[in-house]
Amino acid sequence: MTLDDMTRTSGEWLRGTGPESDIVMCSRIRLARNLADFPFSNRASRGEKLGVESQVKAAVEAAELDAVYFDVNAMSNLDRQFLVERQIVSSELAGGEGPRGVAVTPKENVSIMVNEEDHLRIQYMLSGFRLPEVWEAIDDLDDRLEENVAYAYSSSLGYLTACPTNVGTGIRVGVMVHLPGIVAGKGIDKVFRALQKINLAVRGLHGEGSQAFGDFYQISNHQTLGKSEEEIIRMLTDVVPQILQFERQARQDLVTGRRQHLHDQVSRAYGVLKTAQTISSEETMLLLSSVRLGINLGLIDDLSIATVNELFIQTQPAFLQKLHGGELGVEERNVARASFLRSRLAEGRGDDE
Amino acid sequence: MKCQKCAKPATFHITDIVAKGRHEEFHFCDEHARQHLAPAEEVVEASPISELAKKLAGIPGAGGAAMRESTAADKQVCPVCQITFLEFRNTGRLGCPYDYEVFRDELMPLLESVHGETRHSGKVPRRAPRNTQQQTTLIQIRNELKRAVAAEDYEAAAQLRDKIKRIEREQA
Numbered sequence A: 001m002t003l004d005d006m007t008r009t010s011g012e013w014l015r016g017t018g019p020e021s022d023i024v025m026c027s028r029i030r031l032a033r034n035l036a037d038f039p040f041s042n043r044a045s046r047g048e049k050l051g052v053e054s055q056v057k058a059a060v061e062a063a064e065l066d067a068v069y070f071d072v073n074a075m076s077n078l079d080r081q082f083l084v085e086r087q088i089v090s091s092e093l094a095g096g097e098g099p100r101g102v103a104v105t106p107k108e109n110v111s112i113m114v115n116e117e118d119h120l121r122i123q124y125m126l127s128g129f130r131l132p133e134v135w136e137a138i139d140d141l142d143d144r145l146e147e148n149v150a151y152a153y154s155s156s157l158g159y160l161t162a163c164p165t166n167v168g169t170g171i172r173v174g175v176m177v178h179l180p181g182i183v184a185g186k187g188i189d190k191v192f193r194a195l196q197k198i199n200l201a202v203r204g205l206h207g208e209g210s211q212a213f214g215d216f217y218q219i220s221n222h223q224t225l226g227k228s229e230e231e232i233i234r235m236l237t238d239v240v241p242q243i244l245q246f247e248r249q250a251r252q253d254l255v256t257g258r259r260q261h262l263h264d265q266v267s268r269a270y271g272v273l274k275t276a277q278t279i280s281s282e283e284t285m286l287l288l289s290s291v292r293l294g295i296n297l298g299l300i301d302d303l304s305i306a307t308v309n310e311l312f313i314q315t316q317p318a319f320l321q322k323l324h325g326g327e328l329g330v331e332e333r334n335v336a337r338a339s340f341l342r343s344r345l346a347e348g349r350g351d352d353e
Numbered sequence B: 001m002k003c004q005k006c007a008k009p010a011t012f013h014i015t016d017i018v019a020k021g022r023h024e025e026f027h028f029c030d031e032h033a034r035q036h037l038a039p040a041e042e043v044v045e046a047s048p049i050s051e052l053a054k055k056l057a058g059i060p061g062a063g064g065a066a067m068r069e070s071t072a073a074d075k076q077v078c079p080v081c082q083i084t085f086l087e088f089r090n091t092g093r094l095g096c097p098y099d100y101e102v103f104r105d106e107l108m109p110l111l112e113s114v115h116g117e118t119r120h121s122g123k124v125p126r127r128a129p130r131n132t133q134q135q136t137t138l139i140q141i142r143n144e145l146k147r148a149v150a151a152e153d154y155e156a157a158a159q160l161r162d163k164i165k166r167i168e169r170e171q172a
């Protein structure tokens, strides 16, 4: 598997399957781990980072994940950005320096970043609302990696991390949710406040600013010390259904109160995406969000959720440039984006296997 | 990670205590971190350093006494990775696992205010964790190696390199 191969496939987590997948795009758990014998990444020399990299690579190989390792240090900026867009690496790893990389499985469920803020950042994603399943899988993966490396761990503080905000379980449990109904009903601030009150964090799809792309939000835990992994997961599995209910109610209100307006908005969004000759990334996100809502409400019936989910990723700058085979300026990208959208949406239902 | 206000890389990771047991996390570039921290009411220089120091002292909005204490703490150095407490305060990142013991007195109030608890509950690695001695020996020797290379003492460097290999073999 090469990066170019990846332009022709997409992550399992975009498939739009699994429980509550009309709202929950994916469930994701990340574990922060460090090797006991090395200083943390920010304090490690080039040689030490190489040492960490080779030990982790060996452990990944021994764990028989069928993962491919990408040397992020040797990559072009475009390729790094491509991995960021796919949620495989963080911007911090992409923008970092020195020996670093990521191991990825073909379905892109698993990614193991090496020499990020922590030596290892293990991530597991599945489409839909399936946190317990994700935990079971990543817990097992963590055990298998640990057979070949010694983690920095203390019995009183748990897994030791470079930043004290991650110490303990080193876990971040999150769900990516699509909340166009709540946003339209101006209820999103209320959700933010309610979640903050119970110590959960909310952020946009790419973790940039407070304005989420295309009404996508990530809800995750904050506390990592003093609560077990199961307790943290239970926090999410208790609270998320309430948000789902809130979103369903908001969608229902839109349908009963302003059906015509809604249908018009969805149809126009779909129409623009199918016919535009040039389109910005921001407008695309906005319109895709309307179309996604339209499919879920039965207002569009010739397009699959999986296709729309994929388009959120495939209309990002690095993906378009990879497809084009080189760098494109903003204007050129907007043209390439429109052309890509027209061809994908002309495929109709496009079941993409 | 990018600054949440612009496209520059986030170099400051700030956790603000909003109320007891509640906190908010911010990621900013230098400039926006300064802006974020500027409106502090205290006359004390409103740099990220003093902001973090207050948190490290565990006293939100704390005044003089806490500042003096943390100034003394600043000079502490981790014998394993050589990071000073001041460097940690500037970056929010520790240097090695042993720092949790070296800076324990300063870190505990921070952990309490960030997590609301100070004791791990949850997963335990299957392998028996290494003791502190085992965990720190290699990091320390690697550090000596760096210094030997920097001082162009290649004889010492060669010996240290052999020592590292031997210990790695023993631990494998």
Ligand SMILES: [Zn+2]
Pocket (backbone or CB within 6 Å): B003, B004, B005, B006, B007, B008, B028, B029, B030, B031, B032
């Ligand atoms: Zn900024």
Ligand SMILES: [Zn+2]
Pocket (backbone or CB within 6 Å): B078, B079, B080, B081, B082, B083, B095, B096, B097, B098, B099
């Ligand atoms: Zn240290």
